[in-house]
Amino acid sequence: MSELATTPEPPYYAAIFASLRSIDDAGYALTAERMLELAAQQPGFLGVDSARDASGLGITVSYWRDLDSISAWRRHAEHTAARQAGRARWYRCFTLRIARVERAHRFEAE
Amino acid sequence: MSELATTPEPPYYAAIFASLRSIDDAGYALTAERMLELAAQQPGFLGVDSARDASGLGITVSYWRDLDSISAWRRHAEHTAARQAGRARWYRCFTLRIARVERAHRFEAE
Numbered sequence: 001m002s003e004l005a006t007t008p009e010p011p012y013y014a015a016i017f018a019s020l021r022s023i024d025d026a027g028y029a030l031t032a033e034r035m036l037e038l039a040a041q042q043p044g045f046l047g048v049d050s051a052r053d054a055s056g057l058g059i060t061v062s063y064w065r066d067l068d069s070i071s072a073w074r075r076h077a078e079h080t081a082a083r084q085a086g087r088a089r090w091y092r093c094f095t096l097r098i099a100r101v102e103r104a105h106r107f108e109a110e
Numbered sequence: 111m112s113e114l115a116t117t118p119e120p121p122y123y124a125a126i127f128a129s130l131r132s133i134d135d136a137g138y139a140l141t142a143e144r145m146l147e148l149a150a151q152q153p154g155f156l157g158v159d160s161a162r163d164a165s166g167l168g169i170t171v172s173y174w175r176d177l178d179s180i181s182a183w184r185r186h187a188e189h190t191a192a193r194q195a196g197r198a199r200w201y202r203c204f205t206l207r208i209a210r211v212e213r214a215h216r217f218e219a220e
Contacts, residue, residue: 004128004167004205014209016124016171018114018159022219049128049205051163057114059161059169061126087217095114095159095216099124099209106205107197109132 005047005063010101012046013064019086019094021056028090031082036060038078044069063101070098115157115173120211122156123174129196129204131166138200141192146170148188154179173211180208 021028039045044065052058064070073079086094131138149155154175162168174180183189196204 004130004203010207014124014126014207016126016209016211018161018171020114049167049169051128051161051167051169053161053163057159057161059159059171061128061169061171087219091217091219093114093216093218095214097117097120097124097211097215098213099126099211101126101207101209103208104205105207106203107201108203109197109201 004106005049005061006106007046007063007101007104010104012101013067013070014099014101015062015064015070016097016099017060017062017094019058019060020092021052021058021090022092023089025089027085031085035079035082038076039073042069042073042076044072067098114216115159115171116216117156117173117211117214120214122211123177123180124209124211125172125174125180126207126209127170127172127204129168129170130202131162131168131200132202133199135199137195141195145189145192148186149183152179152183152186154182177208 036048039048039062046063046065048062050060146158149158149172156173156175158172160170
């Protein structure tokens with residue numbers, strides 16, 4: 001079972017990406033995995049949580065030190081190409097929200 | 111297939127709840143559904159996106175007009191009881207982050 005992202009004390013930023021898949025193909029899964037791997041190598045990356053349910057609705061929340069880190073990742077060539085493929089083929093609908101995390105709380109069962 | 115939340119122009123707030131389930135029982139599903147229904151009736155509620163993958167990792171992001179709306183929902187008696195049950199029985203780990211949404215973008219395929 002995967003673990004939840006561990007982040008430093010706020011403030012920091014969250015990129016909240018919610019999506020509905022249109023078609024399911026091998027390219028999507030490979031690209032999605034590669035983007036998570038690549039994001040984790042970017043300056044300012046703090047962590048990521050991602051879930052996709054059986055209906056095709058997915059939510060990925062990535063955490064970043066500041067807005068500049070998010071902008072730099074947005075301009076990354078491989079990420080830009082993946083976003084174009086997402087718009088053209090993989091997503092029926094998506095929303096992206098950029099938010100400043102002000103408070104955070106974590107619970108771990110004993 | 112479900113739809114993604116539609117929200118007004120920022121700024122507004124997001125409550126980002128990520129969780130790992132510990133056990134699976136009927137009480138959980140009923141309570142989770144009831145909490146989504148009840149949240150939607152609260153003043154200041156703007157929308158919600160929720161996904162849980164096969165591994166038991168779930169993300170629910172609810173959107174709110176302001177911090178007061180989030181605080182009031184937190185104090186709701188039925189929600190308080192559900193959170194206690196979540197801590198005692200349903201969750202191995204969870205994180206809750208309160209964030210101010212500053213930018214939002216939506217894509218719909220043609």
